[in-house]
Amino acid sequence: MKKIIDNKIYDTDNCDLLFSYFTIVEHPLMFFPSSYVEHEAKIFKTKKGTYLRYIGRAKDTGWEDKNELTIISKDKFKEILIDLNEIEVYEKEFGKLEEG
Numbered sequence: 001m002k003k004i005i006d007n008k009i010y011d012t013d014n015c016d017l018l019f020s021y022f023t024i025v026e027h028p029l030m031f032f033p034s035s036y037v038e039h040e041a042k043i044f045k046t047k048k049g050t051y052l053r054y055i056g057r058a059k060d061t062g063w064e065d066k067n068e069l070t071i072i073s074k075d076k077f078k079e080i081l082i083d084l085n086e087i088e089v090y091e092k093e094f095g096k097l098e099e100g
Contacts, residue, residue, distance in 0.1 A: 001054060003069040010052055010069060015044035018051075019081070019089050022059060025066060039066055043077060045093075051077045 002011045023041040026034045038059040044052040051074060055066040081090040091097060 001067070001069055005069070005071055010046065010050070010071075012042075012044050012052065012054060012069070015046050015052060017042060018045055018077075018093060019043045019086065021080070021084055021086075023055065025055060025058075043072070043080070 002009060002013075004010075020040065020042045022038045024036050025039045026036055040056045040059070042054045042056070044054065046052065051072050053070050053072045055068045055070075057065045078090065078094065080086075081093075087097070
């Protein structure tokens with residue numbers, strides 16, 4: 001996917017895919033409270049070190065896919081990995097964690 005963000009072109013075909021997971025996305029409904037749906041998400045890293053999050057297809061087929069690309073901070077990526085307990089991915093990207 002290609003997208004212009006802050007007057008720069010980002011192309012996921014030219015990035016390294018670091019991690020894939022499912023995330024919960026809010027879907028506002030017109031007459032009802034919002035629904036929350038799982039979507040496939042991928043974290044990419046550009047050659048210049050920028051982290052990108054792509055949110056794509058909905059896990060349930062009845063919902064619209066997102067097809068959304070955004071820049072995320074290094075700290076946000078770390079937070080995602082910690083929340084999902086992805087130790088191997090964390091240590092591969094950021095180095096060995098200290099044992100407690």
